[in-house]
Amino acid sequence: MMMAEIWSLGGSLQIATIVFLWKILENYFSGHLRRSIISYGTKLASLVSPYIYIKFPEFVGDSEEYVGVKRSDAYAAIETYLSGKSSREAKYLKAIDVKDSSQPVQLSMDENEGVTDEFEGIKLSWVAKKEYTITQQSFSFNPQMDEKRYYELTFHKSHRDFVNGTYINHVIQKGKAITVSNRQRKLYTNNPSQSWERYRARKWSHATFEHPKTFDTLAMESKKKLEIVNDLENFSKGKDYHKKIGKAWKRGYLLYGPPGTGKSSMIAAMANHLEYDIYDLELTTVKNNTELRKLLIETTGKSIIVIEDIDCSLDLTGQRKKEKKKAKDEEANNPITKMTKGEEDSDSKVTLSGLLNFTDGLWSAIGGEKIFVFTTNYVERLDPALIRRGRMDMYIELSYCGFEAFKVLAKNYLDIDSHPLFATIGHLLEETNITPAEVAEKLMPKCMNEDAETCLKKLIEALETAKDEAKMKAEEEARLKVETEEKEKQEDALEDVKVDGSLAKVKENCVGVVKDNGATA
Numbered sequence: 376m377m378m379a380e381i382w383s384l385g386g387s388l389q390i391a392t393i394v395f396l397w398k399i400l401e402n403y404f405s406g407h408l409r410r411s412i413i414s415y416g417t418k419l420a421s422l423v424s425p426y427i428y429i430k431f432p433e434f435v436g437d438s439e440e441y442v443g444v445k446r447s448d449a450y451a452a453i454e455t456y457l458s459g460k461s462s463r464e465a466k467y468l469k470a471i472d473v474k475d476s477s478q479p480v481q482l483s484m485d486e487n488e489g490v491t492d493e494f495e496g497i498k499l500s501w502v503a504k505k506e507y508t509i510t511q512q513s514f515s516f517n518p519q520m521d522e523k524r525y526y527e528l529t530f531h532k533s534h535r536d537f538v539n540g541t542y543i544n545h546v547i548q549k550g551k552a553i554t555v556s557n558r559q560r561k562l563y564t565n566n567p568s569q570s571w572e573r574y575r576a577r578k579w580s581h582a583t584f585e586h587p588k589t590f591d592t593l594a595m596e597s598k599k600k601l602e603i604v605n606d607l608e609n610f611s612k613g614k615d616y617h618k619k620i621g622k623a624w625k626r627g628y629l630l631y632g633p634p635g636t637g638k639s640s641m642i643a644a645m646a647n648h649l650e651y652d653i654y655d656l657e658l659t660t661v662k663n664n665t666e667l668r669k670l671l672i673e674t675t676g677k678s679i680i681v682i683e684d685i686d687c688s689l690d691l692t693g694q695r696k697k698e699k700k701k702a703k704d705e706e707a708n709n710p711i712t713k714m715t716k717g718e719e720d721s722d723s724k725v726t727l728s729g730l731l732n733f734t735d736g737l738w739s740a741i742g743g744e745k746i747f748v749f750t751t752n753y754v755e756r757l758d759p760a761l762i763r764r765g766r767m768d769m770y771i772e773l774s775y776c777g778f779e780a781f782k783v784l785a786k787n788y789l790d791i792d793s794h795p796l797f798a799t800i801g802h803l804l805e806e807t808n809i810t811p812a813e814v815a816e817k818l819m820p821k822c823m824n825e826d827a828e829t830c831l832k833k834l835i836e837a838l839e840t841a842k843d844e845a846k847m848k849a850e851e852e853a854r855l856k857v858e859t860e861e862k863e864k865q866e867d868a869l870e871d872v873k874v875d876g877s878l879a880k881v882k883e884n885c886v887g888v889v890k891d892n893g894a895t896a
């Protein structure tokens with residue numbers, strides 16, 4: 376048994392001895408002499424003992440002159456790091472509430488309890504301790520007793536460099552990582568800028584993020600899914616890499632595809648995989664570029680900043696601008712809307728360059744470890760400046776449901792890996808376009824009586840209907856095309872006849888003129 380453990384076992388004897396010695400010191404020696412005796416006593420003890428003791432106080436800045444109020448990050452990380460070990464080994468525990476944690480409480484050692492940790496073959500001892508100091512408030516005659524908690528780490532002096540260089544860093548990093556993984560993640564949305572400007576409201580409101588979608592339940596080709604997961608993981612581990620190459624620690628993804636193909640689901644899966652928060656940015660309520668920047672400054676690291684349907688949030692093409700201008704002119708001339716206009720102009724003044732600065736400029740690097748995700752149903756409408764290489768790091772197409780994606784959905788909703796009807800479904804999926812959302816809807820049993828086969832048959836029915844509809848649509852389009860071409864041909868022919876007729880008339884007139892001229896000549 377280590378010396379330190381013996382010390383921690385004999386805690387009460389140790390305390391009684393210290394209290395006794397302290398009383399003698401207090402009664403018989405003056406303040407200055409007392410401090411000298413303590414200091415020399417400690418040095419003498421350290422010469423005799425082969426152990427080193429490190430104290431980690433709960434509050435930082437707590438000197439005799441100043442009682443600090445900031446809880447030490449290191450203390451909190453140690454508490455979390457030791458929590459698992461404490462709940463297994465310590466006899467006296469206390470349960471503490473941890474803010475924003477998914478765990479109801481965290482267990483930690485009560486005072487004078489100790490645990491032994493082993494790291495890279497080295498044994499170290501941790502004891503939770505409390506010391507009392509007497510402070511005299513200037514306005515009161517009664518001295519006040521302050522409790523100060525701290526963790527004491529004890530180890531053999533031969534491990535000094537290892538502990539200082541590696542072990543303490545390991546404990547703090549690990550403790551912080553446990554806190555992050557236990558933390559309740561948040562889904563933020565921006566408040567309309569007018570409310571926080573006028574009423575000092577917060578820029579972002581939040582709720583606990585509880586979307587259950589993961590990459591396992593996301594229906595898409597496994598190769599593509601793996602590529603995305605690897606990209607995310609490389610990014611989240613890439614702090615040093617980004618620093619080395621001098622690039623801000625951020626990444627941009629553009630998700631595009633028809634409605635119901637899983638763009639929002641993909642964002643939830645990303646956030647769950649990385650354990651990041653989500654900031655869902657509603658761009659149309661942001662007044663201008665300055666406010667966009669203010670919102671960005673308020674976001675934290677380890678977060679995904681999402682702008683959904685980016686093509687609808689900004690005027691990205693001349694065509695849309697023209698359409699909007701026309702609508703605005705009409706509205707201006709409308710006697711009903713005219714009255715409110717001017718006061719409530721809902722147009723977003725966020726410009727494309729403002730948005731590019733938001734994702735690319737100096738401010739985008741604040742806080743580090745940020746992912747930007749834009750989604751659109753119409754990638755072809757986006758301005759090339761927004762989606763050029765380097766700005767968006769990855770372009771992810773979410774598409775109609777293929778057989779592989781269907782199998783994921785069948786597993787999710789019906790808990791089956793195979794079925795004789797799978798072959799029919801496979802063929803039908805090759806022949807028609809159906810979104811994963813539509814497939815999911817058919818596979819979800821509507822009542823207790825619906826078994827897997829009933830659901831698969833419902834899907835086959837839906838696929839056949841979709842196939843027939845697509846066929847009819849294609850035939851209708853072909854018919855319309857032929858009709859249009861016929862019409863165009865007829866119009867061209869009519870035009871030719873008109874031109875020919877006009878030419879004939881011109882020729883006739885010319886002949887008349889020549890004749891007349893000839894007659895007068």
Ligand SMILES: Nc1ncnc2c1ncn2[C@@H]1O[C@H](COP(=O)(O)OP(=O)(O)OP(=O)(O)O)[C@@H](O)[C@H]1O
Pocket residue numbers: 592593594595632633634635636637638639640641752773811812813815
């Ligand atoms: N690829 C998918 N994998 C699993 N579920 C999906 C997938 N695509 C859609 N779904 C299901 O369909 C529903 C709608 O999907 P989601 O909102 O993610 O689609 P979307 O592409 O974001 O649609 P929109 O463009 O309309 O916002 C969700 O409830 C989800 O469970």
